Amino acid sequence: MIHKKTVLLAVGALLFALLSVLAGLMSGAAGLTLTELWDAFADTQRATAAGRIVWYVRVPRVAGAMICGAALAVSGAVIQGVLGNPLASPGMIGINAGAGFAVVLCAACGILGGWRLSAAAFLGAFLTALTVSAAAHRFGASDSIVILIGAAVNSLLGACSDTVTTLVPDVSIQSTFFRAGDFSSVTAQSLRVPSVIILCALGLLLFLTNELDVLGLGEETARGLGMHTGRMRVLFLLLAALLAGAAVSTAGLLSFIGLLVPHAVRRLTGGGAGMLLPMCAVLGGAFTVLCDTAARTLFAPYELPVGILLAFLGAPFFLFLLLRGRGGQDHA
Amino acid sequence: MLELWDLRAGYGHSEVLHGIRANLCPGQLVCILGPNGCGKSTLLKTLPGILPITGGKILLDGRAVTDYPRTALAKRMAYLSQGRRIPAMTVGELxxxxxxxxxxxxxxxxxxxxRIAEDAMAQMGISAEAKRPLSALSGGMRQSACLAMALAQQADYILLDEPTTYLDIGHQLALMRLLRSIADGGCAVAAIMHDLPLALTYADAVWVMRNGVLVMSGTPGEVCTSGVLHEVFGVDMIADNGSYYCRLRRD
Incomplete structure (x- = not known):
């Protein structure tokens, strides 16, 4: 049975997403009214300036923000569930940095897009996720220790990326873009591979929401319920790394989406992963589109990389969570 | 029947259980007693295969538990651990x-x-809390929700690590009566307890452990009169027509 609250939340989230997409498509250096936007969509030949702006610039950018935001928010929710740590997210524990390092390496080798870039980003993200998870599992690390391990991994991978950009100066432009996190260079072509990866991973995760909930009950309880916890943990990390890797290969190091959105959604839904993951996907995407729209219009004619705006929003929120000492999950 | 043959288990190179021999039969409520750190929780974790054994064997209906697929074993045995996370979900979802x-x-x-989950919540008297988040509940109510989850598993063997923790005396008695009725219904229940009179009053059999060894297994009457509880806990138990009292001395 579907509860009334669930329906209301789903409708509200979809409405919010629709409004954020409209705001993203209409706002920018050349502002468009709803009528102009409608006409631009009808202009399939891209004959008018508005048609070209919408089809070549705004649609890929908004779609990229929507897809990457959804991927990072869901990836954060999954990682928090797997590690049992409300402070964890792809940015905090170094998964994004792992993907970023792989992307910088690819750029140094002349690979600037396509499936090879996405595969490398995934591999970097997955290896980092496995390392942090293994360390947390082996040492029974507390919430704060996992975050410190993540900080160390972030620093190490950042240093590795810096070394590559120093040794291969041609990569530095790519590196700056990746460090800041930005959707300005997203095109329909560059979105193809990452969006397929993200949609497949999201689809699979929606089938595994009960597994994620049970894993979140703790190792012993999950095993007592018949789960192969080791295998399941690796599968979830793999999917989270796929999401984060694909997002990073598209838009660079976007931090805090995986932390901010799952916490906000948990406050709204108060429930398990069955509602958490789809809501994170919709609201994470919408939130990123709004942030990107704000970042490119607030200081017009200058565009602020959206990663900087996210850091301004996310860092105080992280401090708030840290000071509060808990974030929806706790230990008995 | 669950049979434990010279069971040995531990963590890493440190052996905690040293050759436990015991049986747990359907329809039986067994209370496991022993001082802190004696291996009670370790023993309970080995039964459903959560902790691997290092020696001996555990047979469930004549077949080694290690031969059961994990989900098949979970359908036969429900295990409730001692320390649990408080997940972000409602009571009903848990x-x-x-x-x-x-x-x-x-x-x-x-x-x-x-329907089965709703029945389990009704059995534990928490139906009204179904839509409340676990984080908003008291420790006792949360414990009841976890017990309802174990009941919803509909297993033949229910293994509970300190189920009366966080419960007030009224709820402890209600829980013991429930465990008694579950055992009377044909399930086998093993529960780690620290309240000796409560355990002796409701159990069919009592296992007393010390330093990883099962020092005695018997009926509450046998355990009470044997003096083993004085030896292990340093307290005197008095049996009086099916009731048990703990006599404490202030030195």
């Missing part, structure tokens, strides 16, 4: 996850699963 071992493709709970 209890429903007791049906996890019974999940089939497409990995969604059926109407039958929901």
């Amino acid at each position: 209890v429903l996850h007791g049906r996890f071992p019974h999940l089939q493709f497409p990995r969604r709970y059926s109407a039958e699963d929901r």
Whole structure:
């Protein structure tokens, strides 16, 4: 049975997403009214300036923000569930940095897009996720220790990326873009591979929401319920790394989406992963589109990389969570 | 029947259980007693295969538990651990996850699963709390929700690590009566307890452990009169027509 609250939340989230997409498509250096936007969509030949702006610039950018935001928010929710740590997210524990390092390496080798870039980003993200998870599992690390391990991994991978950009100066432009996190260079072509990866991973995760909930009950309880916890943990990390890797290969190091959105959604839904993951996907995407729209219009004619705006929003929120000492999950 | 043959288990190179021999039969409520750190929780974790054994064997209906697929074992044995996370979900969702071992493709709970979960909540008297988040509940209420999850598993063997923790005396008595009725219904229940009179009053059999060894297994009357409890805990127990008292001395 579907509860009334669930329906209301789903409708509200979809409405919010629709409004954020409209705001993203209409706002920018050349502002468009709803009528102009409608006409631009009808202009399939891209004959008018508005048609070209919408089809070549705004649609890929908004779609990229929507897809990457959804991927990072869901990836954060999954990682928090797997590690049992409300402070964890792809940015905090170094998964994004792992993907970023792989992307910088690819750029140094002349690979600037396509499936090879996405595969490398995934591999970097997955290896980092496995390392942090293994360390947390082996040492029974507390919430704060996992975050410190993540900080160390972030620093190490950042240093590795810096070394590559120093040794291969041609990569530095790519590196700056990746460090800041930005959707300005997203095109329909560059979105193809990452969006397929993200949609497949999201689809699979929606089938595994009960597994994620049970894993979140703790190792012993999950095993007592018949789960192969080791295998399941690796599968979830793999999917989270796929999401984060694909997002990073598209838009660079976007931090805090995986932390901010799952916490906000948990406050709204108060429930398990069955509602958490789809809501994170919709609201994470919408939130990123709004942030990107704000970042490119607030200081017009200058565009602020959206990663900087996210850091301004996310860092105080992280401090708030840290000071509060808990974030929806706790230990008995 | 669950048979433990010279069971040995531990953590890493440190052996905690040193050759435990015991049986747990359907229809039996067994209370496991012993001082802190004597291996009670370790013993309970080895039974459903959560902790691997290092020696001996555990047979469930004549077949080694290690030969059972994990989900098949979870359908036979429900295990409630001592320390639990407080997940971000409602009471109803938690209890429903007791049906996890019974999940089939497409990995969604059926109407039958929901009915069983509702029955388990009713049994524990927490139906009214179904939609409340676990984080908003008291420790006792949360414990009841976890017990309801174990009941929803509908296993033949129910293994509970300190189920009376966080419960007030009224709820402890209600829980023991419930465990008694579950055992009377044909299930085997093993519960780690620290309240000696409560354990002796309701159990069919008592296992007393010390330093990883099962020092005595018997009926409450036998255990009470044997002096083993004085030896292990340093307290005197008095049996009086089916009731048990703990006599404490202030030195």
